[in-house]
Amino acid sequence: MELLTEKEKEMIRDSWESLGRNKVPHGMVMFSRLFELEPALLGLFQYNTSCGSTQDCLASPEFLDHVTKVMLVVDAAVSHLDDLLSLEDFLLNLGRKHQAVGVDTQSFAVVGESLLYMLQCALGETYTAPLRQAWLNMYSVVVSAMSRGWAQNGEHKAD
Numbered sequence: 001m002e003l004l005t006e007k008e009k010e011m012i013r014d015s016w017e018s019l020g021r022n023k024v025p026h027g028m029v030m031f032s033r034l035f036e037l038e039p040a041l042l043g044l045f046q047y048n049t050s051c052g053s054t055q056d057c058l059a060s061p062e063f064l065d066h067v068t069k070v071m072l073v074v075d076a077a078v079s080h081l082d083d084l085l086s087l088e089d090f091l092l093n094l095g096r097k098h099q100a101v102g103v104d105t106q107s108f109a110v111v112g113e114s115l116l117y118m119l120q121c122a123l124g125e126t127y128t129a130p131l132r133q134a135w136l137n138m139y140s141v142v143v144s145a146m147s148r149g150w151a152q153n154g155e156h157k158a159d
Contacts, residue, residue: 008134009081015131016078019122023071024064030118031058031067038110044101077142084141091142095149105150108143115139
């Protein structure tokens with residue numbers, strides 16, 4: 001598992017400090033970008049038949065709940081930067097859940113790109129190349145664990 005430098009951890013924590021207080025609006029930016037990049041993913045969020053458009057689905061209470069949960073995962077990763085291994089079981093399970101609902105592991109990269117986009121929008125000029133790399137390094141650790149869980153779930157289904 002890749003370890004983050006102390007400087008990377010500090011940059012991530014500092015950049016998340018203000019964003020973490022306002023999770024849902026930032027999460028909506030992230031998911032709006034996700035659906036721009038990979039519109040097919042919207043189909044995984046069709047909570048009911050009243051989702052006639054992307055905006056209808058984005059405004060549904062069930063979707064807002066999902067956005068909150070995703071942002072809480074980001075928050076947990078930031079809170080556990082000194083010991084990301086402590087999140088291993090949680091992230092493995094999260095990967096299994098994503099596999100079970102039909103999310104492909106290639107979509108994890110698009111989610112990462114959407115996360116970076118949200119950070120860039122929210123942080124403006126303070127979003128630097130080293131900060132981008134620090135977040136990318138942290139996200140890589142998270143996705144690595146989720147991908148292992150995803151693969152394990154697929155193996156169990158094949159049995």
